[in-house]
Amino acid sequence: MQWEVVIGLEIHTQLATRSKIFSGSSTAFGAGPNTQASLIDLGMPGTLPVLNRRAVEYAVRFAKAIGAELGERSVFARKNYFYPDLPKGYQISQFELPIVGRGQVEIVLDDDGVKTVGVTRAHLEEDAGKSLHEDFHGMTGIDLNRAGTPLLEIVSEPDMRSAKEAVAYARKIHQIVTWLGICDGNMQEGSFRCDANVSVRPLGKEKLGTRTELKNINSFRFLERAIDYEIERQIDILEDGGRIVQETRLYDAERDETRSMRSKEEANDYRYFPDPDLLPVVLDEAFIEEATRDMPELPDARRARFQEQHGLSAYDANALTATRAQANYYEAVVAACGDAKLAANWVMGELAGALNKAGCGIEDCPVPAPALGGLLARILDDTISGKIAKQVFEAMWAGEGDADRVIDARGLKQITDAGAIEALVDEVIAANPQQVENYRNADPAKRPKMIGFFVGQVMKKSQGKANPQQVNALLREKLGG
């Protein structure tokens, strides 16, 4: 049977505020346990939550970025459950009236196609603390530093049809929140957490299959692997005539499988109700205007502009707008060299390779964008060939100065003097009589391939510095045919 996969994601993004959502405690990562937990975070009687303005502004920015309806009035609700890292016995979240309503994002697929994925809603809530299960004489340690950290939980429509699409969507949300500067996007520190709802159904059927929820995924790579594993598991069960149990499953990266949590707890019954400690949040025009005034050009708009203005494919434009720093770098290179395509090839090729090898981000790139643009300008004005440019780039990376300085110091300037090139060509022809004869006797259709040998010899003699176009033209002329 042909199966169709249906995936929806719930993404928890930690908002990059200085203080917590309902208290004045710091949200800095890595502080000593419980040193950032105030009476409000500890859920002490007699305390009252007061909402952080910046958390609301960040939610508004996100809404604008995905073209979402903004809840003019949104309400906080209590989600009730007992766990030691949730001191109040409830989490303050939003239920019926979330701050961000329906919106959408576009994802670019491997085949250069573009797909729209719906965002159902996004709501503000507080994070819980952390339980440390190391052995404290048979007890569990609780650190409440994270309790009360603001989260924006972004819920998608079940629009994804493969693990790859789910990853593309997750990356898109990651791109948007980091681009806007509302989340640092650090998955290892838990600032960006993905849960996936996965089900399968016979192709062509409308009714959704029973879904499972996958948790404990802390990288995009694991997200893809966890979903792929789960799809296979579900199809195997269904094809053997079994049925899927609706449950939460944890991904185990070491064994590359998902496992049922097998919780003996009763089905969740959160008994949501409006939190009487918090009044409805009302967003007026002035607030929205102020929150969104300094919003940068958004990634999709920039991608579209790159396609149009720089003549790039959707795929290339998407890669070049992966982050704001990347897009800014690319545009600075274009500005410096004037050739958008050459700049794209170098930023995605040589530069990306070097950054990858060094394990650093474009923010820490040792070759500034104007310097790379300067190097490309030397290719464009025929001072050096593309091949020599790679050598120059390596030297620039190693800190030997800008392109002109490296070209000068290493004597890499291209030989364009016709007389000098002719002398080299003559030498090569004289030294290889057999090759020359073979060439002249060969089928004209095969000659373009055979000329490569002579070009190679001339380039070698010139230490790579002869202008390849001139060498080619001269060889063709001299060899005849």
Next chain:
Amino acid sequence: MSLSSDDVHKIAHLARLAVSDEEAEALCRDLSNILGLVEQMAAVDTSAIEPMAHPLAMHQRLRPDEVTESDRRDLYLRNAPAAENGLFLVPCVIE
């Protein structure tokens, strides 16, 4: 509408309240009476009225994003029945 004794035990369990069978019986009656009252109110046509999230006709006040709390961990940990290495200790939550 009336609640069963099972309903009451379930609600009590969710709220982590210990309720004896006798108490449950009394609670069952009281809670069912409250639900009866709600049913009576439900008969009123409220289709033109916006649902109320809060009895006060006011908006939530927002505070600036500033760190105003300092570290008072040692003081707060003194309230806890058990603490160690700056952590609150609770009965083990996983096997």
